[in-house]
Amino acid sequence: MRSYLDGAPELPVRGGKLHVQAIADAAGIDRQTLYKNASCRALIEAAAARVGADAVAKGGPAALDPEHARLERRVSELERANAALRVEVTELRSRLRRLAHVEEHLTETGRLVR
Secondary structure: OHHHHHHOOOOOEEOOEEOHHHHHHHHOOOHHHHHHOHHHHHHHHHHHHHHOOEOOOOOOHHHHOHHHHHHHHHHHHHHHHHHHHHHHHHHHHHHHHHHHHHHHHHHHHOOOOO
């Protein structure tokens, strides 16, 4: 990490802050390491001061970009809605299979199953 930050002629910046994902990819480490590891975080903050960018925002990746946080919330909301719809589809398919048997019996016998 230190060798990447020292050797890079310029660091990727997005929205006035260091682009942490790009730095992590270039350094070959996991992005969360930059947030959770105190020494990595200190290196990032020192690099940000050196290039004149804001340091990594407190609170993790979502705090870096309000648009990113909004999109993350939207994705979570859509995933919950999708899960609810999957349950509903499963229940409706089960009901459809049951009603198909009733229709088949009614067609064959002319009598309704009770």
